[in-house]
Amino acid sequence: MKIQSVITGTGNYIPSVIKKNSDFINHNFLNEDGSPFEQENEVIIEKFKAITGIEERRYATDDLTTSDLGYFASKNAIEDAGIDQEEIDYIIVAHNFGEVKANSIQSDMLPSIAARIKHKLGIKNPSCVAFDILFGCPGWVQGVIQAEAFIKSGMAKKCLVIGAETLSRVVDKFDRDSMIFSDGAGATIIEAKEEVEEGILSHAVRTDTVDECYYLYYGKSYNEADTSDTSYIKMLGRKIYEYGLFNVPAAMKVALDKSGVDISEVKKIFIHQANEKMDEAIVKRFYRLFKSKVPEHIMPMSIRELGNSSVATVPTLFDLVKRGEIENHEINKGDVFIFASVGAGMSINAIVYRY
CATH class of the missing domain: 3.40.47.10 (Thiolase/Chalcone synthase)
Known part of the structure; x- marks a missing residue:
């Protein structure tokens, strides 16, 4: 019997705070050795936009954390898939910096972000296993690959894979690369389907x-x-x-x-x-x-x-x-x-x- 891993639901959470390039105009950008740039910020920002394509980015409001963003995206994905969340076998959360509160640089990963999201979702099923993966920016894709392995091995029928991050809280405001990073979350339900072409x-x-x-x-x-x-x-x-x-x-x-x-x-x-x-x-x-x-x-x-x-x-x-x-x-x-x-x-x- 052919089993395919199929995406049946998706969701995202895009934070509400819009940070435009113009908002960096008064930042004190420095070189790695601490010396100031020769160019004015207008030139730095224009070159940055030309290379990266970024015109604006989104930051989470101070009252939200990484697990909150992941929870919101997960709710949307579960609703989109139309499944009973108690039937989820694995919750796999990709992130890199854990739970970083506003105005703090300290990372909190106890308990895991996945456990926090399971808690926020109110999932009671103890057989729903929640864990995090640290795999850099490819973390969500790697989470999907792990879900595929669980499904193909018969260990799972439904997986929730989430990518969530609040990078705005771990950047050095004196580093021009800080303009690249933003916050957000995306989530996907992946299910085992028999004898289908998709997946x-x-x-x-x-x-x-x-x-x-x-x-x-x-x-x-x-x-x-x-x-x-x-x-x-x-x-x-x-x-x-x-x-x-x-x-x-x-x-x-x-x-x-x-x-x-x-x-x-x-x-x-x-x-x-x-x-x-x-x-x-x-x-x-x-x-x-x-x-x-x-x-x-x-x-x-x-x-x-x-x-x-x-x-x-x-x-x-x-x-x-x-x-x-x-x-x-x-x-x-x-x-x-x-x-x-x-x-x-x-x-x-x-x-x-x-x-």
């Missing part, structure tokens, strides 16, 4: 740590006056760009080759919303591997309005397209698309899915 067709995953392990890391503020032991998210942008450009297309090709689907059948690529120029270059290089041109409207984008919310970007983007909220993009029955992401570790993953 996960294949996947590919890799982790590179010899030279690449610390391309994203925790580091001190660029403000030398800050003598505290507080650490913030830091990244080697150029290194990450080069790593992603070289390795993500290859991983996507591995997944597509394993699926047996021809490149011409791919209708959408839902790629991690990290950097608009990088994503465009990755997709272009992916098609080059097949000696094909990039089709029009193949890659929906949300980064201009939502920024980079890490693990939340791919499920949120998918939900928005599914609901018809991204202009010039839609998905139809039978469409094949690819989920792909790259992030801290460094890790890459890709899933080929038939809708």
